[in-house]
Amino acid sequence: MIKRQSPRADTDPVNQRAPLRHPEAGLLQLYGSHSLAFFGMAPEHEQFLAPGNQGLITYRVVNRVAVALGDPLCAPEAAKAVTRSFLAFCRMHRWTVAFYQTGPDFLAIYRALHLHAFKMGEEAMLFPQTFTLQGSALANVRTSCRRAEREGVQLQWYDGVLPAAVMQQLAAISNAWLECKGGRHTEETGFSTGRLHELQIHAQRANQMAALVHPFPSLPLVTGVALTRAGQACAFVTFTPIYGAGTGEQGTDQRWGWALDLMRRTADAPPGVMDLPLVRAIERFQADGAHRVSLGLVALADSRQEMTAVGKWCAGLANRLSVFEHRRTLFAFKQKFHPCWESRYLVASSRLALPNIALVVLRLRHYSGRGFMRLLTR
16 A cells, blocks of 8 residues: 655755755756756755856865766756866866766767766666566566565655654664664765755755746655554655756656665565565656656676776775675666666776775765775775
């Protein structure tokens, strides 16, 4: 059984630092079609607005490295000018530049500007308007969902800011999940993903976007909570907006939808408790008219066999440092849904700076692999 709850009003007592402004919000709505664009609006990120408001690049600076979140938010024909302006801005500050988790569309432009692209993994993309559980391809997912329903799992859906009581339930699940994953002091990753204590702020920010960009689709942050037969919360998933309303005739190039962010469960949750909310969420987004659903990045995945020798060396180093311990399990879980795997790249202004850029990115993401922490303390 699926229950839905409407967004709460904008008067919720949520930290509303750094309210969104035009034209940044307009550029996000039109061109924010990659799954990291939403996180770039968080107050801890800097925003570079290109001359003439042609485009927007969100970034963070650590150790004199400016790390941009995804590709520039701009019209394709403006991408080269926007990127060139950002590179000139960074040279003025004597910063090394990196674009984190870019797609293939702008690779030719980056290379024309003498930047270097390194494949860093693949993102699992689904297309809700053609998604179906029918047929043999998703037979295992279908069976898993039915098993969860037989176990009495129910789903509660929330759009926007969550009630305090629900947040307390999610915090208990998350704390137990983190402790099981890596010990009591394990940190959540960040930068290109959300963290539970930021969930309410992100939900409020999505509400602000909905208020700023009429008449485009209203895209709230969506949370699904799985309940046991006894009514106890045992798992949850969250989805952040993917924008990209498009500018083509009658919106023919629309790419909006949602991206899976947090996904956590208790150790004793019923079987199939993660498959069921994902499937029901995709079906809900399908009914809403969404064009895309991202199941997120799997670092170092290379199903297309595109990784260069440098990329393979980095993958070997990551394995030795225990940075991405669960990537194979994560790939197998997402592969069950038969997604389209899209390549993602780290684009750098200097090959020689790549090791330093990689360390900066790992710091920003709060990775805590045992070997990586030993490396940082040397």
